[in-house]
Amino acid sequence: MKDRQDIGPEFSRIVAGDRMEAVETLEIVADGAERAALARRFGLDSLDALTASVTLTKFGDRRRVRLSANFSADVLQSCVVTLEPAPSRIEDSFVLVYDEDAGGPAEAETVVLLKGQISPEPWSGVVIDVGEAVAEHLALALDPYPRATGADLSAPGLAPGEGDAGKEGDDPDGEFSGSPFKELAKLRRKT
Numbered sequence: 271m272k273d274r275q276d277i278g279p280e281f282s283r284i285v286a287g288d289r290m291e292a293v294e295t296l297e298i299v300a301d302g303a304e305r306a307a308l309a310r311r312f313g314l315d316s317l318d319a320l321t322a323s324v325t326l327t328k329f330g331d332r333r334r335v336r337l338s339a340n341f342s343a344d345v346l347q348s349c350v351v352t353l354e355p356a357p358s359r360i361e362d363s364f365v366l367v368y369d370e371d372a373g374g375p376a377e378a379e380t381v382v383l384l385k386g387q388i389s390p391e392p393w394s395g396v397v398i399d400v401g402e403a404v405a406e407h408l409a410l411a412l413d414p415y416p417r418a419t420g421a422d423l424s425a426p427g428l429a430p431g432e433g434d435a436g437k438e439g440d441d442p443d444g445e446f447s448g449s450p451f452k453e454l455a456k457l458r459r460k461t
Contacts, residue, residue, distance in 0.1 A: 280307035283401030285326060287393075290335070294326045298401060312409050315355060318344040322404045333370040335393065339363060341404050343411075349418035356416040364407045368393035 281304045285294070300308065300320035309317040322341035329336060340363045349356040369390035 279402040281401040281405045285398045287395050296324045298322050315346040324400045335368040337366045347416040349421050350415045351421040354418040356418045360411045362411045370395045
């Protein structure tokens with residue numbers, strides 16, 4: 271089995287820093303093999319589409335690059351309740367700033383960002399992988415608890431709230447108060 275470090279990014283779109291225009295716009299689309307590899311990486315049932323519009327803008331004596339992207343993806347995940355397919359459409363955007371000066375010794379200090387500020391990404395000035403940036407932000411936009419349409423957490427055949435454990439009168443001995451914290455308090459008093 272290969273170590274993760276030996277495997278390149280599944281959705282790589284390299285832009286060379288020295289050949290980059292002052293403003294450059296790219297439209298990128300993941301092909302079938304890239305989508306299948308990203309689906310495996312992110313634990314998806316499938317990734318049926320991934321497209322992005324990316325704008326790169328050089329600034330600050332061209333030692334910094336602002337990447338702004340809008341992307342959309344059609345994903346299929348397993349429902350956390352029923353394990354049935356839970357399809358969803360993700361549309362999101364993000365902004366990154368790459369800075370040749372970031373990552374030096376000064377960066378070891380704690381940096382406090384004000385609302386709306388962006389922490390710069392270290393950049394060698396050589397290349398930016400815009401595809402990997404989109405893939406990473408897709409991972410952040412995924413629903414961590416996907417649910418299929420109509421999936422319900424209550425017990426089957428019961429109205430919501432009917433099968434909830436811990437209600438007064440559910441305990442045949444009449445000892446359960448309905449709150450685990452109250453039960454812990456009772457145990458504490460007994461010891």
